[in-house]
Amino acid sequence: MMVLEYCERGDLRNCLNELNESNSFMSCKVKLGVLRNIARGLLNIHNAGLIHKDFHSGNILFNNSVYPMISDLGMCQPANNKKQEGVYGVLPYVAPEVLCGYQYTKAADIYSFGIIMNEYMSENIPYVDIPHDHILAVKICKGFRPEIPKVTPKLIADLIIKCWDSKAENRPTAKELYQSLEKLQDGTSDHSIFNNAENSYNETNNKEDNYYFQVKKWDIIREEKLRSKFEKNKEYIAKNIQTHPQAIYTSRLLNLENLPKPVNSTFQGILYICVFFFFF
Incomplete structure (x- = not known):
């Protein structure tokens, strides 16, 4: 018998829902800190050869x-284990490479982290x-990814x-x-962290290109x-982003065949949305 700690706040999505219901604001710095700790947990798993x-x-x-x-x-297994059926x-x-039948690697966990990070x-x-369904799997293999809000630093x-390359x-x-996450978190309060031609702000360039400024704007x-x-906005949002009945967020066996070779979308990196939506 194994006795594990009870996590009363639930999973990551439930915590975001909890914040929304209480009208609590979480800064970019705090969120990056949480993501950094998730990455540290994943690093511990990978360092153990798993x-x-x-x-x-x-x-x-x-x-x-x-x-x-985490x-x-x-499902956690040694990195050198051969892929199981399905x-x-x-x-x-x-x-996408796992969807296509290739062996699961540490890099596949990193892909998952990229999706989690954007979420x-x-x-x-x-x-x-x-x-x-199979159509979504095909799109993912062709480079389809969740949208990144335009205001994201x-x-x-x-x-x-x-991460989701x-x-x-x-x-x-x-x-x-x-x-990277450690440096990004430090950079939210220290404008000198990214003090270079591309990310620093001075009189000769646009402060909107500066990471520190982008975080404050975010x-x-x-x-x-x-x-x-x-309240009317809540009702509008809830009405327009209802979960599709075939959108399944529990682990299951995915029977997928004849998927295309994974490629990156030519639009990736510029496909940002301008408006934030809450999913609650």
């Missing part, structure tokens, strides 16, 4: 704190309004895109991911969005 293999927002749990715990390690997981979080930062459930968006070899390792927009949310 792969999670079923990594999604429903398997990230919280107790009374904001410190996340759960449901039932693909098991939650379709939106499964890497947590944007507060949009991936592919919530479409069926999770560029360096954060770049990391998300790198169709080519596994282009994705960061768990260590690189953790280090916080202001999200906080204003939260404060200005009236």
Whole structure:
């Protein structure tokens, strides 16, 4: 018998829902801290020579704190294990090469993290309004990804895109991911962290290209969005982003055949949406 800690706040998505219902605001810095801790947990798994293999927002749990715990390690296996028959997981979080029948690797966990990261930062459930079927699997293999809100700081968006790259070899390792998130979090309060020609602000360039400025703008927009949310807006949002009846967010066996070779979309990196939506 195993006795595990009870996580009364539930999973990551439930925590976001909890924040929304209480009209609580979570800054970009705090969110990056949570993501950094998730990455550290994934790094510990990978350093042990293991792969999670079923990594999604429903398997990230919280107790009374904001410190996340990765759960449901039932599919976790040594990295050198041969792939079992069939693909098991939650379709939106499964890497395209795994959908195509290739062996599950550490890089596939990183792909899942990219989907989780965008979900947590944007507060949009991936592919919530479409069926999770063979058609979606084909689109994912052709480079279709969840939309990244336009106001997302560029360096954060770049990391998300790198994590869900169709080519596994282009994705960061768990260590690189953790280090990147640590630097991004530090950069939210120290404008000198990214003090270079591309990201620094001075009299000769546009401050909107500066990461520190982008983070502050992100916080202001999200906080204003939260404060200005009236009941009629809640009703409108709930009406327009209802979960599709065939959008399934529990792990299952995915019977997928004849999928195309994974490629990146030519539109990836510029497909940002201008307006934030809450999925609650």
